[in-house]
Amino acid sequence: KNQVEQSPQSLIILEGKNCTLQCNYTVSPFSNLRWYKQDTGRGPVSLTIMTFSENTKSNGRYTATLDADTKQSSLHITASQLSDSASYICVVSANSGTYKYIFGTGTRLKVLA
Amino acid sequence: EAQVTQNPRYLITVTGKKLTVTCSQNMNHEYMSWYRQDPGLGLRQIYYSMNVEVTDKGDVPEGYKVSRKEKRNFPLILESPSPNQTSLYFCASSPWGETQYFGPGTRLLVL
Numbered sequence: 084k085n086q087v088e089q090s091p092q093s094l095i096i097l098e099g100k101n102c103t104l105q106c107n108y109t110v111s112p113f114s115n116l117r118w119y120k121q122d123t124g125r126g127p128v129s130l131t132i133m134t135f136s137e138n139t140k141s142n143g144r145y146t147a148t149l150d151a152d153t154k155q156s157s158l159h160i161t162a163s164q165l166s167d168s169a170s171y172i173c174v175v176s177a178n179s180g181t182y183k184y185i186f187g188t189g190t191r192l193k194v195l196a
Numbered sequence: 197e198a199q200v201t202q203n204p205r206y207l208i209t210v211t212g213k214k215l216t217v218t219c220s221q222n223m224n225h226e227y228m229s230w231y232r233q234d235p236g237l238g239l240r241q242i243y244y245s246m247n248v249e250v251t252d253k254g255d256v257p258e259g260y261k262v263s264r265k266e267k268r269n270f271p272l273i274l275e276s277p278s279p280n281q282t283s284l285y286f287c288a289s290s291p292w293g294e295t296q297y298f299g300p301g302t303r304l305l306v307l
Binding site: 114115117124126127128129132172176178182184186187188189 | 237
């Protein structure tokens with residue numbers, strides 16, 4: 084069964100600190116993996132996209148990694164800011180003729196001043 | 197401006213009263229999809245469309261209908277809403293297999 088699991092469910096950190104969010108998946112056939120940021124009550128916005136051959140991709144203070152062998156991805160946030168408070172969702176695409184998006188339940192991050 | 201729009205943004209209705217939530221995109225995307233988001237469950241796909249006149253069920257299609265008569269529009273229809281359909285709904289669009297662009301969401305309350 085195609086599945087995406089994220090950890091932790093929620094996380095509280097102080098402004099300026101770093102944090103790492105985890106995503107484990109069992110999706111086949113794997114096409115790509117995306118991290119989205121979702122502010123409360125708003126639609127998700129894409130942060131990064133990674134294909135099978137990519138190990139690392141950065142978008143400003145956000146760095147995503149992908150280990151296709153272990154089927155794990157992480158999102159590292161550097162020097163967190165209050166505006167980073169949001170839910171972060173890992174989405175894996177499967178391509179078996181038609182594209183299927185499998186969503187994780189997200190990690191809710193709260194950055195405190 | 198490239199965007200996905202949804203209307204209405206907020207809706208309160210009563211059980212059994214048919215309603216339609218509209219979704220429109222101006223990016224000429226082939227793929228469109230509807231999701232519902234409930235606390236602790238994340239985003240769950242209701243229906244999706246690969247192109248005009250091509251629609252398919254997602255993970256939670258019961259109680260919903262869709263149509264794709266034009267490329268830009270993908271309305272979500274609740275023929276007989278029930279309280280368990282109270283949720284936050286998102287429409288999204290993308291080129292095939294590419295990053296999805298999400299609408300602002302429609303918050304629905306069914307009494």
